Amino acid sequence: MSMSKSAGLICIVFLIGCGGGGTSPSVGLEPLTPPPTPPTPTPLFNAEPIVLNDPQTYYSTICSSPVISSVIPIDINTDEYDDFVIHYWCDQEEFGNSVRGETANVIVAFISDGFGGYNVDNYNVFGESYPSLGGASRKYKVFDINGDGKQDIAYAMNNEDGRSAYSWEDQLSNGTQPTVLLSSETGFTVERMGEEDWGHAVSITETGDVVFAGFNYGTQAYRLQGEEWVDVTSEYPTVSPSAHLIKNDIIANAERRSDSFGFYLTKVTNGIWERFAEYMFTKDFDIQWESWNNSGTGNYDTYPVSTFYGKKYIGGMFDTMCEFDGMLIAKLNAATLRDGSEPIEGQYYQEGTDTYPVNMLIFFALVDEEIVLQDSPITDEDINVNYNDWTCNDINSDQGNDIVASVFSETWIDSREYRAGVPIVYLNDGTGSLTSVDVSEWPTFSQEVDTAGFMHDIDNNGTTDLIIHTLSTNQVRADIEIYTTNSGI
Numbered sequence: 001m002s003m004s005k006s007a008g009l010i011c012i013v014f015l016i017g018c019g020g021g022g023t024s025p026s027v028g029l030e031p032l033t034p035p036p037t038p039p040t041p042t043p044l045f046n047a048e049p050i051v052l053n054d055p056q057t058y059y060s061t062i063c064s065s066p067v068i069s070s071v072i073p074i075d076i077n078t079d080e081y082d083d084f085v086i087h088y089w090c091d092q093e094e095f096g097n098s099v100r101g102e103t104a105n106v107i108v109a110f111i112s113d114g115f116g117g118y119n120v121d122n123y124n125v126f127g128e129s130y131p132s133l134g135g136a137s138r139k140y141k142v143f144d145i146n147g148d149g150k151q152d153i154a155y156a157m158n159n160e161d162g163r164s165a166y167s168w169e170d171q172l173s174n175g176t177q178p179t180v181l182l183s184s185e186t187g188f189t190v191e192r193m194g195e196e197d198w199g200h201a202v203s204i205t206e207t208g209d210v211v212f213a214g215f216n217y218g219t220q221a222y223r224l225q226g227e228e229w230v231d232v233t234s235e236y237p238t239v240s241p242s243a244h245l246i247k248n249d250i251i252a253n254a255e256r257r258s259d260s261f262g263f264y265l266t267k268v269t270n271g272i273w274e275r276f277a278e279y280m281f282t283k284d285f286d287i288q289w290e291s292w293n294n295s296g297t298g299n300y301d302t303y304p305v306s307t308f309y310g311k312k313y314i315g316g317m318f319d320t321m322c323e324f325d326g327m328l329i330a331k332l333n334a335a336t337l338r339d340g341s342e343p344i345e346g347q348y349y350q351e352g353t354d355t356y357p358v359n360m361l362i363f364f365a366l367v368d369e370e371i372v373l374q375d376s377p378i379t380d381e382d383i384n385v386n387y388n389d390w391t392c393n394d395i396n397s398d399q400g401n402d403i404v405a406s407v408f409s410e411t412w413i414d415s416r417e418y419r420a421g422v423p424i425v426y427l428n429d430g431t432g433s434l435t436s437v438d439v440s441e442w443p444t445f446s447q448e449v450d451t452a453g454f455m456h457d458i459d460n461n462g463t464t465d466l467i468i469h470t471l472s473t474n475q476v477r478a479d480i481e482i483y484t485t486n487s488g489i
Helices: 003-014 122-126 168-173
Strands: 050-052 067-074 083-089 105-112 118-120 136-143 152-158 179-183 188-192 199-204 210-214 219-225 228-231 244-247 250-256 260-269 272-290 301-308 311-324 327-337 348-350 355-367 370-374 390-393 402-405 424-428 434-436 451-456 465-470 480-483
Touching (some): 105 122, 122 188, 152 210, 210 244, 272 370, 311 355
Antiparallel strands (some): 105 118, 136 152, 244 250, 272 301, 424 434
16 A cells, blocks of 8 residues: 555544545544543641630730640530630749749630631630639649539649749748639639649549649549539548549559659559559669759759660659550650760759750550550650640541640750641551651641640541640740641541
8 A cells, every 4th residue: 555545544534634624424433532630639737727816915914925834625605616725824034933922824715606716705704804723734634523514624733833842831832722614604613622732633533523633732632512512532542743543443643752663553442442553663873953943043852863765864753644445654754864975873963954855655554453564556656855745545536546745846955856836646557556647747836936736626527636836925926726637637
């Protein structure tokens, strides 16, 4: 076949791009269509945050730059969005001075408008514009104490605001009454009770008893009967102000002794509490330690050094606990030297100036009423961080408990990665193993300041959202930024 005849045949078959035709129907092959464009994946987080605007009008009544002690999501007005209760309190301008009186503080309630917006509404929630909790708050617990279907908040309270704690009189000055925010028809009433104490820990039992623990007074327990708080301290053993966990009829208590630290378990039988198991770590030696609230005073105390996983750490104490899939997790709070060296027996060190904080999670199981140390199920745990609050619950609705640590993104820790408020997240793979989530692409706080963040489903759509807030108000506007999620983590 000649070349001209071949060209003619091609024109007949396709009838496109060749002269002399175009009206006859095509024969044979259908025209090719391009492949469909793959759908754009839905981002995990919405790009624009919900913003709770800095309530400066309210906290400026107590001081110019208070600490943001806690940001608690809680449903007050029963719409689709959770509301927020935030506690602000003031540090001393100069640490280490002998001070008397209550730490200046105010609580602020942000109420949802039901459409993703928030406004302060203190007067309707608390019955006054500038309510006080009576001091500085530390740990808290949320539970429906009065059985009205709404959550209440119990706070461990103190006046630990940087004032001296060296003498016994100064230590007493760090104490104030425990406090409960008890739900009412429209909001909360502030309920203060009991003896003034340097409160640090609080638990709420499954029956609604509120158990407080402090460093000065000790254990205080209260039961709400009708509208009255009844002292039921005699029904409970001593519980640790450093950390304790009450589960049914068993209490886990952190404990520090002269030569060791760890925790022990007590159980109640016929109304009598008895120890039945313990796990203790033995110290290697002592150093001299100046704590942050004695900074610059020259007041040093003897402080232990212990070995964990082949390395020596300063201090060492369990400060929070959590039940996790039949195990107990105890968070170890310790410190390491900034220069990377190991501490020397008898040497003098200043908290913060000479040290970095260390936090690690230690896992234990109860086997035949014996406490057994477990291998950590966390792959590549990041311990070179500072945090107080963490959770061990299911954040992605896969029926496996996960861990979220609300690490402090602090600019003073200049040798470490700045996290910009994003928490550490360890997800359960379904077998009990926990793997760190890559959060490098997660949204961060809009400015590089001291921040912290946590996870909570604020819009109640079944996916967990990211809440980021500043640690204080002294650097920028103290907005709170909420990045809602479009899918599970």
